[in-house]
Amino acid sequence: MGDSSDSVSVDMESIYSGGKEYLVKTCYGAVSVTVVGDQEKPALITYPDLALNHMFCFQGLMFCPEACSLLLHNFCIYHISPPGHELGAAAICPDDPVLSADDLADQIAEVLNYFGLSAVMCMGVTAGAYILTLFAMKHRHRVHGLILISPICTAPCWTEWLYNKVMSNLVYFYGMCGVVKEFLLKRYFSKEVRGCSQVPESDLVQACKRSLEERQSSNVWRLLEAMNGRPDISEGLRKLKCRSLIFVGDRSPFHSEALHMTVKLDRRYSALVEVQSCGSMVTEEQPDAMLIPMEYFLMGYGMYRPSHFSVSPRSPLSPSCIAPELLSPESMGLKLKPIKTRISLEV
Secondary structure (H helix, E strand, O other): OOOOOOOOOOOHHHHHHOOEEEEEEEOOEEEEEEEEOOOOOOEEEEEOOOOOOHHHHOHHHHOOHHHHHHHHHHOEEEEEOOOOOOOOOOOOOOOOOOOOHHHHHHHHHHHHHHHOOOOEEEEEEOHHHHHHHHHHHHOHHHEEEEEEEOOOOOOOOHHHHHHHHHHHHHHHHHOOOHHHHHHHHHHHOOHHHHOOOOOOOOHHHHHHHHHHHOOOHHHHHHHHHHHHOOOOOHHHHHHOOOEEEEEEEOOOOOHHHHHHHHHHOOOOOEEEEEEOOOOOOHHHHOHHHHHHHHHHHHHOOOOOOOOOOOOOOOOOOOHHHOOHHHHOHHHHOEEEOOOHHHHOOOO
16 A cells, blocks of 8 residues: 555545445445545545444544544545435345355455445444454455454353343334334443533433444444344454554443454554543544544554645654654543554564
């Protein structure tokens, strides 16, 4: 993957909302893909968490001006929605088979073939992170790197399996009811953002609730069933040689999973960023915390932005512009594991 010096528009909201949607037919059914940016640039594919699509799962990150400009300067972004999770999606035919996690990973390969993409960068959140990691394990030559947010890699423990089974039954029989929404909000966000009897829930949570109401409950049930039947892929992680950058909130219910995954990955090619006072969906709750680690991560691929880049007062990929104190946990609200020393290695 080479660097890119083309400029992009400073109207980030226009760029983000103005992507072109494609309905890609695969042997596993049709899947919606929204393409944002210049298709001549290297590809970054995204995959959201359960019951979400890119319009919510990555909106906070893409509305963060510097993060958006960083990504759009270097990539064309292909937002893949899980089957039936795109805006305005109809219910999937009940006669269609329920796809497994393996099927969803193989479906990504067909999406890449449709767009003529040989190899890509990947970004996924929790369920999406699992599917993209599985894709990388099955198609190693097609993945340059992984940016994973609150990832999971083991089969569900008994507690999670039971929790998901209860939610699955509620979704199946009662649809996207209030209890299901509360289950999902606890999955996504920290308690501080969700609020309590004394503190009202944030605008972010209210927007998420509205987003969940737009989902077809039967389609959410299908993805939930796939994730509840996922296999343990821990032992195969050591064989991954692409670079991996993991973000996880310290309030995430999947925090221990992310730490476990970090241990299993080859430490020469991976880095962990723990975001304090944050739930699973770092992309929405604290997207600013992702900027500097992503900058260093992408520097390992020779990607940068020129100093005259118009959307930002600085070129964040220039090391001289990053004050050392910005990398301290106190100022960033992060607990950083070594990143810069790892991204200098050859892929």
